Amino acid sequence: MEVDQIVFWVFAPISVGSAIAMLLQRNAVHAALFLVVNFFTIAVFYLVLGASFLFAVQIIVYAGAIMVLFLFVIMLLGVDREESLLERLKGQRVVAIALGVGIAVELIVAIRAGIGFATKAPPDFDEVVNRGGNAAAIARVLFREYFFPFEVTSVLLIVAAIAVVVLASRRRQVITRADAARANEREAA
Amino acid sequence: MSTPISYFVVVSAMLFAVGTVGVLVRKNALVIFMSVELQLNAVNLALVAFSRMHGNLNGQVLAFFSMVVAAAEVVVGLAIIVTVYRRRQSSNVDDLTVLRG
Amino acid sequence: MLDLIWLIPALPLAGAVVNLFFPGPARPGRRLGKAAGWLATALVALGFVLAVAVLLDLLSLPAEERVHVANLFEWISVGTLSVDVALRADPLSITMALVVTGVGSLIHLYAVGYMEHDPRFRTFFAYLNLFVFFMLILVLADNYLLLYLGWEGVGLCSYLLIGFWYERPLASSAAKKAFVTTRIGDAAMLLGIVLIWLHLGTLDFGAVFGERASELTQGAATAISLLLLAGAIGKSAQLPLHVWLPDAMEGPTPVSALIHAATMVTAGVYLVVRSHVLFELSGTALTVVLVVGLVSALYAALASIGQFDLKRALAYSTMSQIGFMFFAAGMRFYTGAMLLLVCHAFYKALLFLTAGNVLHGLHDETDMRRMGGLREQMPVSATWFAIGALSLAGIPPLAGFFAKDQIVGFAATSHRELAWVLASIGAFLSALYIARPLFLTFFGRRRGEERAHEAPGLMQAPLAVLAFLTVVGGLVLGLSAEGGRLAAFLEPAVGPIEHGEAALSEGALVAISVALAVAAVAVAFWIWASGRVDWEAFPERQPELAGWLANAFYLNALYGWLVQHPGKGFGRALTVVDQRVIDGAVNEVGDEVVDASGVAPRIQRGFVRSYALAFLLGAVALLLFLGLRA
Numbered sequence: 028m029e030v031d032q033i034v035f036w037v038f039a040p041i042s043v044g045s046a047i048a049m050l051l052q053r054n055a056v057h058a059a060l061f062l063v064v065n066f067f068t069i070a071v072f073y074l075v076l077g078a079s080f081l082f083a084v085q086i087i088v089y090a091g092a093i094m095v096l097f098l099f100v101i102m103l104l105g106v107d108r109e110e111s112l113l114e115r116l117k118g119q120r121v122v123a124i125a126l127g128v129g130i131a132v133e134l135i136v137a138i139r140a141g142i143g144f145a146t147k148a149p150p151d152f153d154e155v156v157n158r159g160g161n162a163a164a165i166a167r168v169l170f171r172e173y174f175f176p177f178e179v180t181s182v183l184l185i186v187a188a189i190a191v192v193v194l195a196s197r198r199r200q201v202i203t204r205a206d207a208a209r210a211n212e213r214e215a216a
Numbered sequence: 217m218s219t220p221i222s223y224f225v226v227v228s229a230m231l232f233a234v235g236t237v238g239v240l241v242r243k244n245a246l247v248i249f250m251s252v253e254l255q256l257n258a259v260n261l262a263l264v265a266f267s268r269m270h271g272n273l274n275g276q277v278l279a280f281f282s283m284v285v286a287a288a289e290v291v292v293g294l295a296i297i298v299t300v301y302r303r304r305q306s307s308n309v310d311d312l313t314v315l316r317g
Numbered sequence: 318m319l320d321l322i323w324l325i326p327a328l329p330l331a332g333a334v335v336n337l338f339f340p341g342p343a344r345p346g347r348r349l350g351k352a353a354g355w356l357a358t359a360l361v362a363l364g365f366v367l368a369v370a371v372l373l374d375l376l377s378l379p380a381e382e383r384v385h386v387a388n389l390f391e392w393i394s395v396g397t398l399s400v401d402v403a404l405r406a407d408p409l410s411i412t413m414a415l416v417v418t419g420v421g422s423l424i425h426l427y428a429v430g431y432m433e434h435d436p437r438f439r440t441f442f443a444y445l446n447l448f449v450f451f452m453l454i455l456v457l458a459d460n461y462l463l464l465y466l467g468w469e470g471v472g473l474c475s476y477l478l479i480g481f482w483y484e485r486p487l488a489s490s491a492a493k494k495a496f497v498t499t500r501i502g503d504a505a506m507l508l509g510i511v512l513i514w515l516h517l518g519t520l521d522f523g524a525v526f527g528e529r530a531s532e533l534t535q536g537a538a539t540a541i542s543l544l545l546l547a548g549a550i551g552k553s554a555q556l557p558l559h560v561w562l563p564d565a566m567e568g569p570t571p572v573s574a575l576i577h578a579a580t581m582v583t584a585g586v587y588l589v590v591r592s593h594v595l596f597e598l599s600g601t602a603l604t605v606v607l608v609v610g611l612v613s614a615l616y617a618a619l620a621s622i623g624q625f626d627l628k629r630a631l632a633y634s635t636m637s638q639i640g641f642m643f644f645a646a647g648m649r650f651y652t653g654a655m656l657l658l659v660c661h662a663f664y665k666a667l668l669f670l671t672a673g674n675v676l677h678g679l680h681d682e683t684d685m686r687r688m689g690g691l692r693e694q695m696p697v698s699a700t701w702f703a704i705g706a707l708s709l710a711g712i713p714p715l716a717g718f719f720a721k722d723q724i725v726g727f728a729a730t731s732h733r734e735l736a737w738v739l740a741s742i743g744a745f746l747s748a749l750y751i752a753r754p755l756f757l758t759f760f761g762r763r764r765g766e767e768r769a770h771e772a773p774g775l776m777q778a779p780l781a782v783l784a785f786l787t788v789v790g791g792l793v794l795g796l797s798a799e800g801g802r803l804a805a806f807l808e809p810a811v812g813p814i815e816h817g818e819a820a821l822s823e824g825a826l827v828a829i830s831v832a833l834a835v836a837a838v839a840v841a842f843w844i845w846a847s848g849r850v851d852w853e854a855f856p857e858r859q860p861e862l863a864g865w866l867a868n869a870f871y872l873n874a875l876y877g878w879l880v881q882h883p884g885k886g887f888g889r890a891l892t893v894v895d896q897r898v899i900d901g902a903v904n905e906v907g908d909e910v911v912d913a914s915g916v917a918p919r920i921q922r923g924f925v926r927s928y929a930l931a932f933l934l935g936a937v938a939l940l941l942f943l944g945l946r947a
Contacts, residue, residue: 031217072261078276081260093287093290096294101246119926127237130232133937133944136944142225144223146221147218148221148268152217183284183285195298236933313924
């Protein structure tokens with residue numbers, strides 16, 4: 028057994044398990060934390076697959092920034108209260124789980140049909156592709172072939188920042204709990 | 217590396233399926249959003265795996281861009297959820313039935 | 318003059334057009350007064366003068382050649398059907414034309430006085446003129462289609478005139494009834510005309526009655542004759558299409574006199590006499606005519622005795638007299654039928670117009686139970702009525718005697734003994750039923766409170782003329798069955814009449830007939846005028862018999878039950894179909910749509926998660942599909 032195999036077989040169950048655990052948590056904070064675990068496992072997979080740059084980015088951006096943001100919002104809004112187990116839509120759960128299983132099966136079948144279960148990666152990846160390290164290799168591709176998308180993406184980030192500022196700014200009037208309750212009632216009617 | 221690439225892709229598929237079920241079953245808007253993030257990550261994993269298989273870095277670069285866009289999207293999405301929560305004082309998606317026919 | 322025969326109908330047509338379409342006051346006012354009425358009367362009177370001129374022209378010709386056809390213009394020419402507007406001047410048609418214009422003008426004159434207070438005075442005379450026009454077309458026509466045009470036209474005018482006072486529901490429904498009932502006969506008649514054309518290819522009288530007649534099989538002739546007879550029965554109010562005539566008395570009295578006594582109802586007799594060639598070709602048709610006439614005569618006589626309305630009693634009397642005319646025609650005694658037609662026109666018009674005087678004097682009271690003893694207050698009218706009644710009863714030497722006696726006697730001389738007996742009974746009843754209103758109205762105890770006033774001179778003048786005609790008409794026209802002037806005049810047109818010998822001598826027959834008439838009048842006097850019989854209590858003592866008589870043996874009710882009942886039932890059924898089935902289907906469709914649209918909202922509850930589920934479902938299905946294909 029090689030190292031990467033051991034790593035894989037250790038972290039794969041953790042990955043899937045944490046995902047399912049996230050699904051089953053009634054407390055939103057617990058779910059967020061399980062998701063962080065999942066992100067870590069995925070970062071390890073990146074490392075195994077020879078994407079060390081992405082390994083770092085995954086931890087820094089996803090687990091470090093995005094999930095922290097999620098946790099901020101959860102705590103800010105106080106929605107860590109327990110979610111009720113009652114399902115109002117009839118058959119939603121059953122159909123959803125069935126479909127989820129269906130998707131998984133379909134994809135696995137497609138994989139088998141596409142690349143088969145035995146294909147291994149070509150052996151000279153690290154030497155040829157990752158010359159000078161993964162970061163340098165990615166820089167080589169990113170700033171040459173994908174330069175335009177790179178610029179566009181940076182614009183996108185600026186736009187997103189502005190959008191958030193606009194969206195989240197408070198209006199003049201204070202929206203009271205009574206207003207909200209009335210709005211909810213009107214809708215339920 | 218001796219693990220077959222398809223194993224990674226299978227893991228990715230399973231994670232994607234879990235994420236999908238999460239979107240459909242949970243009622244808390246934030247948890248739904250987190251499930252969407254899970255789906256995105258599953259796809260990124262598949263991209264990187266295939267990048268390894270094909271022997272070039274296109275997949276990794278695409279996964280990189282996906283992460284960037286996901287970050288922006290999370291930011292905006294959370295802002296929306298916050299706004300909606302301010303109006304309705306509820307993060308339960310089942311309370312948002314204005315599109316009712 | 319013969320070629321100007323078209324003027325005779327054209328004049329009243331012009332009068333109708335003027336009175337209908339030209340502006341002017343409808344009601345007699347101070348300026349134009351009764352000009353409309355004078356105009357109408359003058360035109361018809363002028364028509365009479367022209368008819369006399371045509372008569373003289375005809376008489377100047379030898380007897381066998383007294384036929385002149387004035388072809389005015391081509392009317393229809395389609396394929397093999399060719400019909401012209403052609404008027405025929407022969408003894409039969411000119412006799413009818415003289416009656417129509419002569420009696421018609423007298424009635425017009427009377428109406429000028431009778432209708433002087435009516436707000437639609439002008440319209441009335443327009444309709445009267447229109448009627449005279451159509452009647453003249455009918456009798457002067459030289460082919461069946463033109464005759465049918467006149468036939469329908471008089472039906473229309475009858476409707477317009479019966480329902481002249483259309484605000485009265487009884488009047489308008491009586492008009493409808495008349496039109497619909499005669500329509501039945503008219504439809505049959507049209508079929509008969511079509512059959513004539515199908516078999517003979519022509520509708521002209523000269524051709525149909527001439528050489529072409531022999532081309533008809535007996536069956537075809539019978540069919541045609543019976544169909545034409547159906548039309549005649551309808552128009553002449555014989556059984557079974559008689560129900561409209563008593564109700565038609567709702568119209569103004571001049572209308573009853575002109576249309577329903579003197580002219581229109583005799584059109585049926587004219588038709589049968591005119592078509593006698595066809596009837597004679599068929600053995601059975603004439604027998605049917607005879608039976609219809611006799612039965613109608615007896616039926617109507619009994620019904621008349623039960624009526625308390627003066628005009629209705631006279632209406633049934635008309636039906637009975639026309640029954641006698643049909644009876645005569647059925648025995649091939651056409652000249653006798655025509656003599657009775659002419660005399661009947663005189664005395665029936667006289668009777669009706671005198672009844673008009675009574676109505677005028679009593680302010681439209683028609684119930685005889687509220688009359689009585691009017692001869693003190695209306696002596697002149699009483700005289701007229703007496704003359705007319707005695708003439709109808711058959712008292713010599715009045716006109717009715719000659720006419721009726723000849724017909725009854727003909728039955729005997731043609732070896733129809735049973736018919737003679739029945740006809741004699743009918744004659745007895747006729748005298749009875751006409752003496753009854755005479756005595757009820759003018760004799761006996763005065764039962765009403767109103768003071769009756771006599772009619773003005775304008776209305777009495779035509780009555781005087783009619784009375785004169787009633788007195789001398791028989792003497793002038795028909796002294797004997799064989800040699801009477803009218804009979805001789807008509808024979809070339811209707812064919813030779815066979816006169817036979819009876820078991821009894823002619824003198825005996827006449828004596829019997831007169832005796833019956835006198836006896837009947839005496840009985841009538843005793844019952845209704847002498848005061849010795851309590852006829853007023855009769856309906857209480859014998860309610861059933863009185864009911865049968867008063868309601869004319871409930872035939873009206875029977876028709877109502879036979880026709881209206883299924884008709885209304887059908888109408889109700891259709892209403893149900895319309896409401897439940899048709900409306901139901903339409904409403905059902907609407908409801909279905911509403912229900913269907915109730916389903917749709919269930920798909921769109923507004924839950925985002927169910928939308929998401931739907932997405933996933935689609936995606937999975939799509940993947941499956943693609944996967945299976947590959």
